[in-house]
Amino acid sequence: MKLSEIPNFGETAEKVRQWAEEKNIHTKKSIYAQFTYLCAEYNEYQTAENGNEKLLEAGDVLVVLTVLFQQYGFKIEKSKHSLFFSSFSNELIEFSEFLIVTQRTKVDEDIILIGLNNLLSSFLSETTYSKELALYFAYEKIKNRKGKTINGTFIKEQ
Numbered sequence: 621m622k623l624s625e626i627p628n629f630g631e632t633a634e635k636v637r638q639w640a641e642e643k644n645i646h647t648k649k650s651i652y653a654q655f656t657y658l659c660a661e662y663n664e665y666q667t668a669e670n671g672n673e674k675l676l677e678a679g680d681v682l683v684v685l686t687v688l689f690q691q692y693g694f695k696i697e698k699s700k701h702s703l704f705f706s707s708f709s710n711e712l713i714e715f716s717e718f719l720i721v722t723q724r725t726k727v728d729e730d731i732i733l734i735g736l737n738n739l740l741s742s743f744l745s746e747t748t749y750s751k752e753l754a755l756y757f758a759y760e761k762i763k764n765r766k767g768k769t770i771n772g773t774f775i776k777e778q
Contacts, residue, residue, distance in 0.1 A: 623753075626753055627752070627756060628752060629696075629751055629752045629755060630695075632752070632755045632756050633686050633695065633696050633755065635759055635763070636686045636687065637686065637687070637690050639759070639762065639763060640687045643767070643774045644769045645687060645772060645773075645774050646687065646690050646691060649772045650769075650773070651692075651772075653772045653773040653774075654691060658681065658712070658739075661677065661680040661684050662708060662709075662712065662743075665677035665678055665680070665681055676754075676757055678749045678754040679755050679756070680761075681743055682696075682743075683755065683758045683762065685739060688739075689740075692733070692736065694733055694736065696736075699736070699737050699741075707746075708742040708743045708746055710742075711739045711742045714735070714738070715736075715738075715739055718732075718735050765777075
């Protein structure tokens, strides 16, 4: 495939959202599972040893972020990147604390969107890969994945 044939970020994000619906991981009941995946995928991104592996792991992080945005009713491609953010690992800690608070109280959706935007912005500032390319290759990797969803967690077949 030629680079010019890679779909734009929004087109691939829509395919990821459809995939998440098919796997039944698009609802708020799966938020904690997605957050756990986000931490795991970011760890895999950090420990990837070569460029191709790092690109795929960056895409995996973007897939999980796309689903997190979806679970809150937002579209990742509409995100307005924050100008004020810390490292991705610090943003993960802040978002995990935020998830704990939102269990107990109703939180304004604008606050949720700020947290998600900060996660996305901080990750994009760390990676040198095109978000379009990374998300596309990650989607190609998962699109035909088989498995089942248990308690909001998609378990892939081996």
